[in-house]
Amino acid sequence: MVTGVEVSDEALLAGMAAGDQEAAGVFVRRFKARVYGLAIAIVGLSTEAEEIAQDTFLRAWRYAGAYDPRRGSVATWLLTITRNASVDVLRIRREVPVDPGSLLAALSLSYDGGTEQLADALRLRSALAEIPREQATSVVLSVFFGLTAAEIASRDGIPLGTAKTRIRSGLLRLRDKLGVTDG
Amino acid sequence: MVERFGCDDAADLLLDVATGAATGADRDQVLQHADSCVICRTELADLAAVADGLLPLVPHREPPADFTEYVLDRIASSERPMSLVDERRRRRAPRVLAYAAALLLVAALGGGLVWWRTGTDRSVAADYRGALTAGNGKYIRAGQVLSEDGVQVGRVFAYQGDPSWLLLTVTSAPRDGTYSVHMYTKAGSQKDVGQCVVVDGACTLGVTIGDVNAGEIRVVRLECPVGTRLTASFAEPPAR
Numbered sequence: 001m002v003t004g005v006e007v008s009d010e011a012l013l014a015g016m017a018a019g020d021q022e023a024a025g026v027f028v029r030r031f032k033a034r035v036y037g038l039a040i041a042i043v044g045l046s047t048e049a050e051e052i053a054q055d056t057f058l059r060a061w062r063y064a065g066a067y068d069p070r071r072g073s074v075a076t077w078l079l080t081i082t083r084n085a086s087v088d089v090l091r092i093r094r095e096v097p098v099d100p101g102s103l104l105a106a107l108s109l110s111y112d113g114g115t116e117q118l119a120d121a122l123r124l125r126s127a128l129a130e131i132p133r134e135q136a137t138s139v140v141l142s143v144f145f146g147l148t149a150a151e152i153a154s155r156d157g158i159p160l161g162t163a164k165t166r167i168r169s170g171l172l173r174l175r176d177k178l179g180v181t182d183g
Numbered sequence: 184m185v186e187r188f189g190c191d192d193a194a195d196l197l198l199d200v201a202t203g204a205a206t207g208a209d210r211d212q213v214l215q216h217a218d219s220c221v222i223c224r225t226e227l228a229d230l231a232a233v234a235d236g237l238l239p240l241v242p243h244r245e246p247p248a249d250f251t252e253y254v255l256d257r258i259a260s261s262e263r264p265m266s267l268v269d270e271r272r273r274r275r276a277p278r279v280l281a282y283a284a285a286l287l288l289v290a291a292l293g294g295g296l297v298w299w300r301t302g303t304d305r306s307v308a309a310d311y312r313g314a315l316t317a318g319n320g321k322y323i324r325a326g327q328v329l330s331e332d333g334v335q336v337g338r339v340f341a342y343q344g345d346p347s348w349l350l351l352t353v354t355s356a357p358r359d360g361t362y363s364v365h366m367y368t369k370a371g372s373q374k375d376v377g378q379c380v381v382v383d384g385a386c387t388l389g390v391t392i393g394d395v396n397a398g399e400i401r402v403v404r405l406e407c408p409v410g411t412r413l414t415a416s417f418a419e420p421p422a423r
Contacts, residue, residue: 021255034241036244036245036246038241083203083238088414107240171234
């Protein structure tokens, strides 16, 4: 039986993999604000974000047994699912332009995650503010909005090589600031 | 002669894979290469860790008040497969029946469409009505199945009748594997309709859809556990 906040993310996911709906309830309550927050930050519309968030949890329930802790934390796994689902929606309505500026601003505004991730988050936020704006924008376009380097080059009217350099340099500088490889 | 996918090829795509922006086909190629190349594997892991580390930085937002209850209702009513083998076995019988019915009707409609090009509208209408009557049906819808990068990889048909059914044919999926198939209605509900086992890029799934109105289907999604997704949507309203 799931008793509350002391249960680890991994244990909840294991419970879900075994078909424990009570574990699923705790899991949804624990992550819903993070999942919904990411979805709405990417797609912008609350109705679509809610549907994406629902689908994300359904997918987590369905594929809980496929989670591999060696490849990242539960939160990262879940948010990656959220990001992919959100990008799917963006690709369907591809005529709508994305706004990396507002998301970039939101990333540097606040962080309300758990204390164990706070130091990394603060370092990343700090690094995002310090790297050149065009690098940060390219990273956001790629990581959050699912644009390939070629799509960013086309969008910004720059050579493909320049787009790749911006993304790579941005990621490498963030990595240097972070100093670790995964949470 | 097939060129071997090497480090130079992987380097071109590594960034897109690390950030999650790559198409399924590109991702497959890079991951396959990275399996046997420690340099590319290390760089990919480094870059992906940074990219993934950005996702939690987005500010939290509380969804609507009834969100948790609604998700848990969907989880309670969803059919999470105990195992892929059991699930395939359970669904095989009705799927084969529906598939046969679908093939018959699609063939009839296909014949009608050919006739349309050489005959009169009245004739094709009569043929269409005849096919629907034979299948206890009201209308049929058709659409495209698209990969993540917008390339058509198959077709989808939805038939409103007794029984109503869905027929999905994929001919060039970017990745082989077992795809879970989920149907979403315009009203926002979701129904798991089975699995499609893609081999050499191809699969076919025919299932009855119970009391779901074929005209109310908004989109059908095929999801592979490794992340590849295909989307089937209906571009036209049902022909009544």
